[in-house]
Amino acid sequence: MVDAQSTLTLDDSQRWAGVYKLLDRSSLIHPEFEPVDQIKEFIKEAKILVIGAGGLGCEILKNLALSGFCNIHVIDMDTIDVSNLNRQFLFRRADVGKPKAVTAAAFINKRVQGVTVTPHYCKIQDKDEDFYQEFALVICGLDSIEARRWMNATLFGMFDPENPDTMKPLIDGGTEGFKGQARVILPGNTSCYECSMDMLSKPTGFPLCTIANTPRLPEHCIEWASVLEWPNKHGERKMDTDDPKDIQWLYETALARAKQYNIQGVTYSLTQGVVKNIIPAIASTNAIIAASCCNEALKLASTSAKYLNNYMMYSGNDSVYTYTFEHQRKDDCPVCGNAVSKMEFRGDKTLEEFMDFLKEKPDAQLKKPSFAIAGKPLYLQAPKSLEEALRPNLLKPLKDLVSSGDQITVTDSTLPFSLQVEITLV
Amino acid sequence: MIKIWSMKKDNATVDKKKPKVSAAQIRVQKDLGELDLPKTMKMTFPNPEDLLNFELEISPDEAFYAGGTFKFSFAVNGNYPHDPPKVKCLQKIYHPNIQADGNICLNILREDWKPVLTLNSVMVGLQYLLLEPNADDPLNKEAAEDLRNNRRNFESNVHKSIRGGSVNGVQYDNVMSHK
Numbered sequence: 158m159v160d161a162q163s164t165l166t167l168d169d170s171q172r173w174a175g176v177y178k179l180l181d182r183s184s185l186i187h188p189e190f191e192p193v194d195q196i197k198e199f200i201k202e203a204k205i206l207v208i209g210a211g212g213l214g215c216e217i218l219k220n221l222a223l224s225g226f227c228n229i230h231v232i233d234m235d236t237i238d239v240s241n242l243n244r245q246f247l248f249r250r251a252d253v254g255k256p257k258a259v260t261a262a263a264f265i266n267k268r269v270q271g272v273t274v275t276p277h278y279c280k281i282q283d284k285d286e287d288f289y290q291e292f293a294l295v296i297c298g299l300d301s302i303e304a305r306r307w308m309n310a311t312l313f314g315m316f317d318p319e320n321p322d323t324m325k326p327l328i329d330g331g332t333e334g335f336k337g338q339a340r341v342i343l344p345g346n347t348s349c350y351e352c353s354m355d356m357l358s359k360p361t362g363f364p365l366c367t368i369a370n371t372p373r374l375p376e377h378c379i380e381w382a383s384v385l386e387w388p389n390k391h392g393e394r395k396m397d398t399d400d401p402k403d404i405q406w407l408y409e410t411a412l413a414r415a416k417q418y419n420i421q422g423v424t425y426s427l428t429q430g431v432v433k434n435i436i437p438a439i440a441s442t443n444a445i446i447a448a449s450c451c452n453e454a455l456k457l458a459s460t461s462a463k464y465l466n467n468y469m470m471y472s473g474n475d476s477v478y479t480y481t482f483e484h485q486r487k488d489d490c491p492v493c494g495n496a497v498s499k500m501e502f503r504g505d506k507t508l509e510e511f512m513d514f515l516k517e518k519p520d521a522q523l524k525k526p527s528f529a530i531a532g533k534p535l536y537l538q539a540p541k542s543l544e545e546a547l548r549p550n551l552l553k554p555l556k557d558l559v560s561s562g563d564q565i566t567v568t569d570s571t572l573p574f575s576l577q578v579e580i581t582l583v
Numbered sequence: 584m585i586k587i588w589s590m591k592k593d594n595a596t597v598d599k600k601k602p603k604v605s606a607a608q609i610r611v612q613k614d615l616g617e618l619d620l621p622k623t624m625k626m627t628f629p630n631p632e633d634l635l636n637f638e639l640e641i642s643p644d645e646a647f648y649a650g651g652t653f654k655f656s657f658a659v660n661g662n663y664p665h666d667p668p669k670v671k672c673l674q675k676i677y678h679p680n681i682q683a684d685g686n687i688c689l690n691i692l693r694e695d696w697k698p699v700l701t702l703n704s705v706m707v708g709l710q711y712l713l714l715e716p717n718a719d720d721p722l723n724k725e726a727a728e729d730l731r732n733n734r735r736n737f738e739s740n741v742h743k744s745i746r747g748g749s750v751n752g753v754q755y756d757n758v759m760s761h762k
Contacts, residue, residue, distance in 0.1 A: 303662055310606060351606060354665055355698060362696070366680070366688040366720035385686065491606040527616030532608035533632050539618040540626040547631070566604050568613040575609045 163194045169201065172271055176200075176225040180459055187462050196459050200225045203293035203458060207231045208281060208308060210257040212438050213298025213330050215247045216447030218261055221296075222269040224455050229265075230292070232277040232284070233258040244440035281308055286315050289325065294457060296328045296450050302357065305329060309342065309350035310492050316344035326457055330450040332442045335473035339449035339465065340484065341457070344493070347467045348484045351492035375415060375422035379431040382410035398433045407432060442473055489573030497564065497577040504556030504582035508536060511555055515567065521576070526569040530559060556582055607663040611635060614702040624706060635659040638673070641710050642760055647738055648678075648713045651745040651758040655687075655709060657702070667696035668705060674756040677744035679716045679727035683753070687712070688722045725751050 170177060180200075181192050205226050207217050210233035221229055235257050237248045247264040248257070262276035277284070281304055289295070289311060299305050309327065317323045327342040329350060342349055367373075368381045387396055387407070397403050408428040415423040429435065449469055456464045468484040471477075488494050502511055508528070515523050528535040535558055536547045550558060559565065559580055567576040611634050620626070625640045635658065642652045654673040660666055670692055671685035672678075680688040689708050691700055721727030729737040740750045747757030 302665065306606065306662075357665070362693040364688065364690065364694050364720065365686060365692075366722055369682070369686075369688070369722050370724060385682075388684070491609050525616070527612055529604070529608070529612050529634070531604050532612075532634065534612070534634055537612070537634075538616045540615060540620055542626050543615065543628055543631060546628070564604070566609055566612060568609065568616050570617050575613060577604075 164198050165194060165201065169197070169271075173197075173201075173225040176455075179461055187460070190461050196461075197225070199293075200455075200458050201227045204228050204230060204291055205454065205458075206289070206292040206295045207298065208295065208304075209233055209298040209300070210245075210247075210261040210276075211235065211241065211298065211300065212244050212440070212443040213332060213447050213450075214257070215245045215261060216443050217296055217298050217330070217450055218247065218265050218274060220447055220451035221454065222265050222272045222274070224451060226454070226458075227272050229272065230275045230277060231258050231262055232279065232281055233261075234278070234280045244438060244443060281311075286311065289315060290323070292325060294326050294328070294454055296330070296454055298330050298447065298450070300331075305331075305350050306354075312342075313344050313349060313492050318345055328450045328453050328457075330446045332438065332446050333436045335439060335442055337442050337446040337471045338469060339446050339453065339471075340468045341453050341465045342467070348486040349490060349493040352487040352490045352494075353468075353484055372414065372418050372420060375411070375420055375424075375427060376431050378411040378415040378418070378420060378423055379407065379428050381414055382407045382428075383432050386410050396432070398429075404429050404432070439473075442471075445471060445473070491574050494574055497579050499579045499581065501581045501583050502555060505554050507552055507554055508558060509551040512536070512551070522571055523567070523569040524571055526567050529566045530563050535559075535565070555580075605661055607659065607661050608634065610664050611659055611702070618703055618706075620706070621710075623710065635663075639706060639709070641706075641713060643710065643713045646714045647716065647741045648745065650760060651676075652760045653713060653758060657705075659702075664698040664700070667692050667700075668702065670705060670709070674758050675754075676758060677723065677726050677740060677750050677753075677755050678712075679718055679721050679723055679730050680712055682722045686722060688720050 177197065180197055183190060183192055203226070205221060205228065207214055207221070207229060210218065210231050214231065214233065218229065218231060233256070237245070237252050237255055237257055237260060239250075239253050242248055242250065245257075247261040252260045256276070256278040258276035258278045262274035265272060265274045295308070295312065297305060297308060312325045312327050315323050315325065324344050327344075328339065329342060330339050331337060341347065363377055363380055365384070368377050369385060372378050372381060383396065396407075404425065408423070408425045411428055412423045415421070449465075449471075453465050456462045465481065466483050469479055469481045471479045486493060502514070512526060512528075515521050515526055525538040527537040529537075534543070534547055536550050537543050559582070561580065561582045563580055565578045565580055567578055568574075569576075615634060623642050623644055626637055627640070628634070628637045630636070637657050639655045639657060640652050641655070643649050653676065656671050656673055658669040660669070670687060672681050672687055673685060675683050687709070689705075689712055691704060691708050716726075716730055718727045718731040726737070726740070729740055744750050744755035745758050747755065749755070
């Protein structure tokens with residue numbers, strides 16, 4: 158149904174007839190769902206951000222574009238490698254070397270009429286909060302923990318409980334071989350990515366002495382080449398794991414060591430796998446996880462069904478197994494566990510007076526607080542050398558050290574993690 | 584029904600916040616602020632505004648390495664505490680678990696690192712390594728053999744090496760506290 162005020166056209170109702178079958182009915186899944194045109198407009202117009210245009214990203218872009226989302230942005234810093242082509246189906250042989258984001262966007266724009274994908278060929282860290290603020294929803298299809306942590310912390314940092322528009326749902330997909338997970342992260346509501354850091358398997362490391370003296374596995378030889386021999390032979394020059402020459406050198410060095418210890422199995426691709434920490438990517442795992450992520454995106458955007466609460470793990474190791482549970486928030490989570498408290502304080506009072514104020518504040522109960530702004534220390538209780546160097550700051554008026562709106566990070570042994578104080582000087 | 588978004592299209596009035604501090608930085612601030620170093624340890628910060636890179640001096644007051652002052656560099660990356668800090672010995676010393684180029688074989692710096700461990704755990708681990716060198720995990724094989732075969736000989740080798748002497752044809756740095 159199309160009415161005169163709506164931005165939807167007759168073409169839309171034919172174009173997205175399949176999706177609208179779901180959105181035109183009232184009680185398919187969610188009894189309180191009201192089918193109104195606003196919802197269809199929202200899906201058509203809302204800016205959706207996809208992070209990563211790799212294995213998961215290609216699937217996510219395709220799914221979103223075929224679900225009625227018409228305004229999609231994608232960020233990826235990578236270029237296409239020939240080894241991506243088996244599963245990253247938006248790319249062709251002739252695209253090797255081109256930016257993934259640009260190529261994927263062009264493919265969808267050409268293939269799916271009515272959908273606009275805007276590419277951003279850069280790092281997520283190159284974009285500021287103003288950029289992220291424009292989106293209704295963020296879907297991550299990343300292979301890096303660091304990028305996920307950054308994105309998670311950024312979206313939580315932007316969240317202001319008093320302004321619902323700042324709440325950006327984050328749908329995070331991840332795969333590793335036959336296993337994967339999809340989760341819905343709602344700032345201010347659910348647990349966050351940082352809360353689950355302890356669920357990660359630790360990076361495989363081998364004891365340095367084993368690598369140095371008693372290698373038994375081909376991996377030991379490769380680690381020896383990259384950790385111990387590389388700095389010996391190349392000095393300060395950093396290894397470029399994307400440079401075939403560097404990988405070749407590591408491979409040859411590891412192979413020579415393997416021969417010496419009679420170890421089989423050092424190959425070029427294993428060398429690459431060990432130093433780049435590559436886990437085999439499986440197309441069907443990506444398809445399953447991306448499907449779940451986009452399913453959640455459609456449910457969140459349309460409110461036509463309850464969304465995932467909040468963690469779905471999938472294992473394809475033995476047949477198909479999935480388990481959904483509510484991952485709990487961690488009270489001492491460094492990202493979502495510490496609410497920002499706003500305080501006013503006189504700018505002509507010293508840092509020491511501010512410290513005494515916090516110590517006496519009944520709801521803070523601090524004993525020996527340390528202070529920093531954006532990682533730059535103002536005063537630390539220990540170690541001694543640093544305490545002495547920073548001690549003069551205690552006697553300085555607050556207005557010489559901070560400005561209104563600064564967030565002071567306060568740590569103390571009595572705090573589970575930290576306290577963020579947004580200060581207003583009066 | 585939960586209204587996740589208000590359907591308004593303009594969200595112009597969102598005030599911009601200052602750059603956020605990273606979880607790694609907060610954690611390092613917490614680790615440092617709560618340190619209670621024994622008098623055998625001293626830290627120095629080449630740039631006091633940078634809490635992620637610093638040096639630690641350990642001056643053991645007993646066992647083989649007593650009398651020396653041993654310098655270590657710490658580099659904490661943005662993925663701390665998921666990743667361990669990178670620690671190197673800044674001097675060339677004769678020690679079974681420390682290589683001439685500064686690499687250290689300490690389990691919690693690699694395979695046994697856990698995010699619940701702190702900078703303090705690593706510092707205690709390093710001091711322990713100086714008090715109790717371990718012949719079973721050698722990085723300097725000759726030093727490990729000396730320790731295993733003849734403790735007295737090992738002891739005199741350490742005595743020589745920390746004063747800048749040579750052991751097994753290799754010259755080591757003079758690390759005596761009062762040179």
